[in-house]
Amino acid sequence: MQMRPLVLRRASLIKRILTTHRHYSTRFGYAHSRCLVFSRFGQPEKVLKLHSYSIPPPYDDIINVRFIASPINPADINQIEGVYPEKPEFTLGLGTGDKSAVPGNEGLVEIVSCGSKVNPSIRPGQWAIMSGPNFGTWRTYAQAKESNLIMIPDKEGISPVQAATVSVNPSTAYRMLKDFAGLEPGEYFVQNAANSGVGRSAIQIGRLWGLKSINIVRDRPDIDKLKEELISLGGTEVITETEAKDKRHMAKITGGQPVKLALNCVGGESATNLARILGYNGHLVTYGAMSKLPFSVPASALIFKNIHCHGFWISAWSKENDAAKSQMIRDILGWIRDGEFKDIPYETTKWSEDTRLETLMEPVKRGISEYSGRKGIFMMEDD
Numbered sequence: 001m002q003m004r005p006l007v008l009r010r011a012s013l014i015k016r017i018l019t020t021h022r023h024y025s026t027r028f029g030y031a032h033s034r035c036l037v038f039s040r041f042g043q044p045e046k047v048l049k050l051h052s053y054s055i056p057p058p059y060d061d062i063i064n065v066r067f068i069a070s071p072i073n074p075a076d077i078n079q080i081e082g083v084y085p086e087k088p089e090f091t092l093g094l095g096t097g098d099k100s101a102v103p104g105n106e107g108l109v110e111i112v113s114c115g116s117k118v119n120p121s122i123r124p125g126q127w128a129i130m131s132g133p134n135f136g137t138w139r140t141y142a143q144a145k146e147s148n149l150i151m152i153p154d155k156e157g158i159s160p161v162q163a164a165t166v167s168v169n170p171s172t173a174y175r176m177l178k179d180f181a182g183l184e185p186g187e188y189f190v191q192n193a194a195n196s197g198v199g200r201s202a203i204q205i206g207r208l209w210g211l212k213s214i215n216i217v218r219d220r221p222d223i224d225k226l227k228e229e230l231i232s233l234g235g236t237e238v239i240t241e242t243e244a245k246d247k248r249h250m251a252k253i254t255g256g257q258p259v260k261l262a263l264n265c266v267g268g269e270s271a272t273n274l275a276r277i278l279g280y281n282g283h284l285v286t287y288g289a290m291s292k293l294p295f296s297v298p299a300s301a302l303i304f305k306n307i308h309c310h311g312f313w314i315s316a317w318s319k320e321n322d323a324a325k326s327q328m329i330r331d332i333l334g335w336i337r338d339g340e341f342k343d344i345p346y347e348t349t350k351w352s353e354d355t356r357l358e359t360l361m362e363p364v365k366r367g368i369s370e371y372s373g374r375k376g377i378f379m380m381e382d383d
């Protein structure tokens, strides 16, 4: 057998490795990561840039990860605009000229390789989600530590989108239903923006826990279709903002049974109305302000009905509740696996080596302008 000179064989081997693993060379351990970055706060279309950088092989407690899916949540947009209380860390570590940060708080990763001191139970191929905010998930590869990750022990029966979107919206709904009003099966809660990601999660978790829900949505031409959809998720009643203002209509729905919890995603007049709907000792929990309007609570609701007003922020809760968060994620993933918890409507944008900035900006811009009815999700291609 005729052998090719060593130098030629080596060159052809390197070429093969580079073409089959263009972005992650397992032989050399270097990953080529592409990410969106911003170096100042502002409108996403003005401040976001596409950037590439190299990630070295992991050492000690470092874990190299590949992103599979990263959602575009309203909080991510607010963070880029600089109007979100949680600020990302701006760093020179990405090799950008100015200090910059990668946006994105939620995402699903696959473990690619681990440093020598990483817990041996963490192995390549396993899935994990971010344990807290500010990781910077709008990128293809990254380095993490075990503390940044919540491992998904069994990915069977769970889609990448379901895993990638579990830690913000379903988790927020889970906590608000569980932690504020001591709701028992058969009791009512009410919520506005019931068709949002959080709202749809609350409907489904409410159904699983035997709670009755009154779901308020904005009036629209195709309201019957939306009502049907939310009822099919397990909503007890779906009504419009206009119907929710009608006291007689509300009394007919509840049959006089007090509503103990209200979840407010909107603010303004819609939130004031939630305070009116609540019964004696009811709890009003605000978690969003989609209308960007402040709201007033009628004095009568505070004095005669003893309404309690709260705010909830999953980022703050997560920082202080590691163990409870892992249990909650297990619960939600269990429901997904059992087919008890449906996906939010979503729209994916493929992100490969050749994807251009304009393509990546499309779902980001949709997230700013109008609620499209579908959550934007970057799906990173394993090419």
Ligand SMILES: NC(=O)c1ccc[n+]([C@@H]2O[C@H](COP(=O)([O-])OP(=O)(O)OC[C@H]3O[C@@H](n4cnc5c(N)ncnc54)[C@H](OP(=O)(O)O)[C@@H]3O)[C@@H](O)[C@H]2O)c1
Pocket: 073, 074, 075, 168, 169, 172, 193, 194, 195, 196, 197, 198, 199, 217, 218, 265, 266, 286, 287, 288, 289, 290, 291, 292, 312, 313, 314, 315, 371, 373, 375
């Ligand atoms: N506090 C927390 O921990 C926490 C956690 C998760 C989410 N959030 C917040 O919750 C909100 C919803 O998030 P999401 O991911 O569930 O959102 P989403 O799926 O994108 O849904 C947005 C919702 O807001 C409604 N909406 C949009 N603009 C509105 C306006 N001007 N007035 C009234 N309603 C309006 C939409 O209703 P239409 O169909 O009528 O447009 C839709 O129901 C965001 O503000 C987000 O930041 C907070």
